[in-house]
Amino acid sequence: MIRPAYITISLALSVLSCTISSAVERFPPPDFESGYVQPTPTTPGPRQTMYEYIDTAVLFAALFLATLLVLKVRKRRAIFVMMIFSLVYFGFWRKGCVCPIGAIQNVTLSFFDPGYSVPITTTLFFLLPLIFTLFFARSFCAAVCPLGAIQDLVLLRPTSLPQWLESGLRLFAYVYLAAAVLFAATGSAFIICRYDPFVSFLRLNGSLNILILGACFLFIGMFIGRPYCRFICPYGVILRQLSRISKWKVTITPDDCIKCRLCEDSCPFGAIKIPTEDWPAHDYNKSKRRLIFLIILLPILVLSFGWIGSILQPVTSRVHATVRLADRIYLEESGQAEGTTDASDAFRATGKDIKDLYTEALAIQSRFGLGGWLAGGFVGLVIALKLIVPSLRRHRSDYEADMASCLACGRCFEYCPKEHSKRKQAKEEFPKREIVRLGAPETMGENR
């Protein structure tokens, strides 16, 4: 590992530390006659900042390469190898933190907490994949995200889910995103990291519950492709939207589709859209009315869910340690709770005024009230749109990848006959030179 680096830093820091401790006026130590010298406490340094920058560079390179493989090279095997590399580097070597998914929270917090400011590297970790997606679709998910990779590896027996179930389940990801942002903004918790199911595998270490959770995910992942990415990942939610408007898209076929239907079942993530037919006439007016109704419903849903989010304040705000403490103290003071907890003892030890604690807690709660409105409103909006979208229809004549949910894994490429013919052509353009052993027999003949 990087022990030498540690040592150098620790030396530097131990010097630094001595200066600190001796700078303070202090009670003189015993006057040792035996010439004993006090050892100075060691302070081994953390992972160097330099490495963070290296990581960022590697991330950029990885994204670039992945994009190339997905859009130009179009070889599943190559993408797979890339994926393994990312898993090893970002996962096992770098132990997963900070990952772009978690970076959502850091960036959010830096906006709401003046005391906290997000490091540039983290910001880049957050932004790079988004920007790439904006232009080259979700190559990040394909071959850079270690969480995606670990799930993709265990996908053994893909079973396709019906679309309705998929879109229903995906709702959770939006709620998760809203919650994550809310809790990060209020400085309560980083729930994405708290409940990250795979990082403990990458660290080969972690609390039992999370290990179990991760195991469950991988188990499900054997049959349902990338469950976390599709139904839970809050970052994926953002990527979906950006991917819709990305400049270069992942295409199943290298040139025009011949509707051979061979690729139909090739996608384990249900991201292949089949050509549409004209809408049945008998349904036309009905659906039109429905659409209008749903559009009217939109603001209602937004407001009602906003309201729900706000009245949820007493529940959500308890995620914040201060509020929990205030509640506990209140219970103890009002004799509704017996005994004390470590937290309440610690608080009393500080000798702070209880009233101040209450006011602080109330302030936080009110913030949760407002945050609840926004988060809830967002969820409401999402639901409304999810209701509206199926009622809109676009004409599609070819087999296309659904840009929102396509993870650019490249599985479908090989199912396309055109792809193969293309590769064949490529082969023919550069024919293999065969080395022929020049006729020995003749010469022998001549010798005769």
Added chain:
Amino acid sequence: MKIPTDDIHKASPLNNKVTSQWYYTAVTTAVIGGVFFLIVLELMLFNYFQRTVAEPKRADKLEELKIQLRQPLNDSQLLSHIQELDVKSIPDPNQAKQLKLLKAEFPANPQDQQLLSKIRNLYMQIRQNNIRELDLQIRQIRMRRWDFSRRGSYLLLSGVVVFLIGIKSASAYKKKLPLPQKQPDKINEQVRKAIYARWAVTVGLVILGSGALFLATRPWIDLTTTDTTATSFPTMEETSQNWPRFRGPGGLGVSNYTNIPESWNGTTGEAILWKTRVPLPGHNSPIVWGDRVFVTGADPNVRQVYCFDALSGKLLWNRPVKSPSQDTKPIDVFEDTGFAASTAVTDGRRVYAIFATGDVGCFNFEGKELWIRKLEVPDSAYGYASSLAIYRNLLLIQYDQGAADDEMSKLIALDTFTGRTVWETKRPVPNSWSSPIVVEVEAQPQIITCGDPCVIAYNPTNGTEIWRAKCLGGEIAPSPIYTAGLIIAIEPYTTMVAIRPDGRGDVTKTHIVWKSDQITPDISCPVSNGELIFLLTTEGFLTCCKTTDGTKIWEQELQKDFLASPSIVGNRLYMLSEKGVMYISEIGAEYKELARCQLGEECFASPAFMDGRIYIRAKNNLYCIGTTD
């Protein structure tokens, strides 16, 4: 253009034959990997449970041993231990040998101190050895487990990797050609899909919404209810100008006002300022602070606190005292007592009420619930009836219940701000119905309580007992009073006792000034103006005694039933009969009746006297009597 399918088949790398021997190799690799993984997992789980279950036990044992080692042994204990000690169990052989020898040697000369100390030392050493052994063992195992789980995780990983490689390549070899199924009719298909999609989202919507609402409706702590006027409490003067508790300031039944009406009539409405119906019954007396009048009422299920406007008689608010714990099975109380016999108390900031069910509630004057406490349901023969008292920030509850020997009785002090118990003192008495009073003796506050058999004084600051006098018996309902430097306590039907409250400890012998045998009340309290004490029995037998020695001056039959306690206003005695007739008599050398005033409704509760007004709680109504000008 169209490509013939066989052409595809040739071109496609998907078209591998399953028969390739690599396939089987791959499968076996996968199996090996998988099995290995499972085995390691097995071991790690075992390791984990060992660490969480087995090790703590061993560690506890170690702690035990350490504690034992610390405890001093006297000789007999030592010897018994030695006897129990099995020589074979000692790891160190020569210690075992020594012990054998000493054991053999001891019976010969048991008086030999030197020998004894030898044994002691040896035993000490043995125990120390055990501890050291065990300690070492524990720490070794702990470290081993750490290392194991560290390595184990890597093994697990490698297992998984092998498994995946195997299975992946196997599946690669076994790839099938895509065989598109026959397509259903696409038109309806896509319509159906759209509908399903909408329904799925709708279901999600419902689940989210209902779930959130469910969470939101769960009870939660509202930090805004902690009001800030908490620490302040009223001055003596403030208190004396109001009627803050059962029988007014100090609970003595003496009004500080003299401008009290002397004639009224409930039936004609003469001098009745207002009359308001009280929703629920209760034998508790009204208490008054400023322009607020409080009474409580209850039935077996509901307990309520009422606040009336003193000027108009309007019911300002009515708040239920809900039990925080749901398991309140209806209790049965003596019907004449009811569920709200205890009079509430106020400190001018908040009002406090207790009910026969043991529920205590606190509200501010605006009727905002500040806290609710649920004491255990009192075991009282006729139902709990003692009224509340207040000292500074302490709400005092005389919680006498059960028989003397089941030690359930206690005096409880709650923090008026939070409702949290400040202190609690056990009382050696059975259930009683008397109410505590707080008196100042030599600038030291005392809580005076009556019970069978003791009058006990407590220190309000910490609930410790100051003095006790063993002088009462029977079922004690009358409350004590403090007059002319004496505590007057009543034993029903028979005796009245006067105690000097400046004693310490048991003052039965030393501080009882006099005992006088009189026909004493069994329910109502005595009242005194300093020189004279008046006793009024339920049957209407009125006795007047001297405060100095308790001797009777005169007595009088009123031939009426009285439940309310008599009160003194100026030089007049007010006595409210059960029929609702107020007997007003002059205090003097003999009984001299001044007036009888009809209310026309049954009365059980003692009235409250304020500036120019009397507040009477009758059976169903609350009356305010006074002159309009």
Added chain:
Amino acid sequence: MSKNPQQEQTRRQMLIAALRYGALGLLGATGGAAVFAGKKNNTQNTVWQIDPEICIACGNCATYCVLEESAVKCVHAYAICGYCRICFGFFGPEPADINEAAENQLCPTGAIKRTFVEDPYYEYTIDESLCMGCGKCVKGCSTFGNGSLYLQVRHDRCKNCNECSIAAACPSGAYKRVPADKPYLLKRVDHV
């Protein structure tokens, strides 16, 4: 509807392009703002550390770390240490005898070493490989002694999680993010 699909198509393209660059701008703004905020109170990477003055040595550090062997260890500020003969970071509440025997020691993992310096002074050193950060000795020392033993996140072990799981479980809120170039909060020596 009557427009020819070609135009329809191009309009779509333009719209999407507009959206895309709008999004790009938004992202740029976000990143810029975030970075600017960072520059404003120029903190770079942060790491987790315990404030020894707030810590109550509750023991959560030992069990809530994502690492099986916690990254939190007890450290010794020799500068404050009284070099006591009877040290209650080292000895149990009532040692039977003032020596290093197992029955007298406080630390359940035997991670504290006691070495004689000169009469009457003894030096106490922590063996990190054995310490598991339960803080038992910290309690003993800060209660009876000078509080020279205290808990500290050791950054050669800490994985610097985005959210430290011990911090989330810390009852006294002693965990804070500190700048990575000053990763240690050293115990201040402020008796006098």
Added chain:
Amino acid sequence: MKSLSATANTKILIAGIIVLAVAVAIIAVVKFDTTGKRGSGLGREFIYDLGDLGKVDPNLILYKESAQAIDTGFTESRAIALNSRGTIYVAGDKSVRKFDENGNNLGEIKLNDAPMCLTIDTDGKIYIAMKNHVQIYDDQHKLLTTWQSLGKNAVLTGIAVSKNDVFVADAGNRIVHHLDKTGKLINRIGDKDKDRNIPGFIIPSPHFDLAVAPDGLLRVVNPGNHRIEAYTYNGDLEFSWGKFSNTDLKGFCGCCNPVNFAILADESFVTVEKGLTRLKIYDPEGAFVGVVAGPEQLVQEGTPRICDTAAECQTGSFDVAVDESGRIFVIDTIKNVVRTFTRNPQKQ
């Protein structure tokens, strides 16, 4: 046909597995304690319960609090002393404040340095020791003299005056300076000395107190040895008493106690301990008599809590002073209040 049913079965199987996995996952998440509400799941051997040590048998408590606590208004109070007329002097932050027994503030002496300890002579002169030098004020708060520093290492933590000597306990140099009333150094008391068998003071923390006893001997705490030692003015160690114990109330607890003490009119001692914050009474020969107040009375009402944060623990060394009538005045250096205790007549 068969193959179809087979696939159907496998589908059901898979569905079952997935449902199971989901259920387990949900349980795992719900049961996951991120906020530490279940406490550290550590075994008993890792928990240090100091509460039990702090408990004191109420029958041994001979004193009771007899007056409202006096709020000194200091942020960091350090020492307390009484003059012959019973006026209370409290040294804190950068001043000395005077209170009468009812807590009325009678004035303040502003200082240019933080006072460490103080004492008041019979003639009303106030001797205040700063970190390394002594200042003398008269009872009109006028600065009379400032003696020169006793060395940069000096940490003066105790001062006592007798008829014509001044004794200053120096925790930094671990000796007692014996001066005359003009501040001239007469001799050093307590230097390690084999032939006079003086062990020397062991002072691990800056708590080092002394007092002049009515018997004409100087009493000095030797905290590291848990002893109070009696010295003649010229530095001979006469005798000493005191032993260590955490569990036995008769002994002094912790690494270095007592931190402060005062001598009552009947020549018995009031000792202050830190760690297990408690005041105890010893007779002139050093035999344990009883307790004035234990942690339950001093640190936090009702609970035998000792201290939680390191900061709190380090400030928990109270100072004590007594008056002729035997009242005991304690300066609570945590809450910065003066508390008064008097003998409880019921207890003997």
